[in-house]
Amino acid sequence: MPEPDQPIQRMQTWKLTLAYDGTDYRGWQVQPGQCTVQGELQSALGRITGKTPLPQGSGRTDAGVHALAQVASFVLSAPIPAENLQRALNRTLPPSIRILEAKTMAGSFHARHSAAAKTYEYRVRLQKSENADICSPFLARYVYAYSSLLDLRLLEEAALCFIGEHDFLSFAATDPDLTTRSARLEGETALSEEDETPSTVRTIFSSGWEERSSEFGDLLVYRVRGNGFLHHMVRNLVGTMLDVGRGHLAVEDIARILAARSRAEAGPTAPARGLFLHSVEYDEP
């Protein structure tokens, strides 16, 4: 019989909530020879605990995408108080990554599989006249400096079209060098990793635009909350809505694009720098 305090008993599942400025990272996912958020986090854990579990994110964010509150989980056998781990991580990580919270969870917790909902924000610089085309250097890393005038009422109407359960295949990335699964599924929640026929159906709970003022210019901010998102989905929704807002597409075209189940029907992919993973929700036990 094993003793009750064998190492296996001391393995703990950790949940980290973290913010990052994604500008200088090649995205979340660890890649050989590249600076990534997951890689920085794994190295930091190694420096502190001597162990290098690979933290699993609630979803992969692409190069240049930011996070206000990404969630990552990992299993670790080092007995360390949560606030000490948080403080030590913040001391060794670069200032562009901050651990907002660290806590231990039930062993079944997994940042991606356990997620019930995610919210993203996309920030567009609000241009008030045709010639005001100067985007402040202090906004440039965090917004899409869109060069056309936009009709906020049309953007709002377009955003409402996405609410509910839809097949979002038209808004999924089609990167030819990635497999269907890794290209199209980001932050998968409804399916287990073993699932062989990944669905492109997602449920959007809320979707809308708001004006927000900032020191360096006014913004139009899109916020969308759903049970999961396909790869590039938010950026493709935004690119398509901007086509509506500038008058290149009609609001009625959205239903047609959804029904087409073809990436070619939707608008362009909005740049990564405007996108923020806002928050991830879990059904707390």
Next chain:
Amino acid sequence: MPEPDQPIQRMQTWKLTLAYDGTDYRGWQVQPGQCTVQGELQSALGRITGKTPLPQGSGRTDAGVHALAQVASFVLSAPIPAENLQRALNRTLPPSIRILEAKTMAGSFHARHSAAAKTYEYRVRLQKSENADICSPFLARYVYAYSSLLDLRLLEEAALCFIGEHDFLSFAATDPDLTTRSARLEGETALSEEDETPSTVRTIFSSGWEERSSEFGDLLVYRVRGNGFLHHMVRNLVGTMLDVGRGHLAVEDIARILAARSRAEAGPTAPARGLFLHSVEYDEP
């Protein structure tokens, strides 16, 4: 007799107003093999006009220091409308440098020699409790995440001590590897470049702190307006005031430090990343 439209007649003095995020630059001043704001601007002028005048700034900003409205001047013989030059520069410069205005001036205009007053801002993250030591990644490039609690009333009292004409030698940089002149004089306005006995006397017109809220945390912002500043002067004023604000120095010590005319008496140099050149004023003809 020369023709009235000889090239010499078409030389024009330009005034550029520009903003920059200084984080990724080795300061304003051009340096071999280094990425600097002045160097980027000179290269951009070369790509557009085929000529590479060296733009003279109102003062040199150090590595990591930002500008909301730096002013630069240069002489150019290319006949180009002001708004075209501005647009072309913004198209070729990196997004971290933006030309806010371009205009031609009387031939005697010089960004540094003609300046009548300059205003700097210094941003400190306002910490509300001892343990709230997490600075958002979206603020980290632009503030000093000071780790001690500060008494705003003491900061205000300290700031008032600098108003008026004082010898600021105690607050001037003492870099041993720079000559007295280049180390200590920044944004020289009262003296011509030929002056052999540079003065360390400056007049401060206003000096004060304010609280400012931002999306990513509350700030304490120091704003100082004067007829000129010595090298590192604002950062040394701030470092000393922070010593007062945390209770390590008394407000009464400021007068003693000014009188000592010794850098060793003042507080530490606050980090570059909190400093913004806010604006430069000229007596318009």
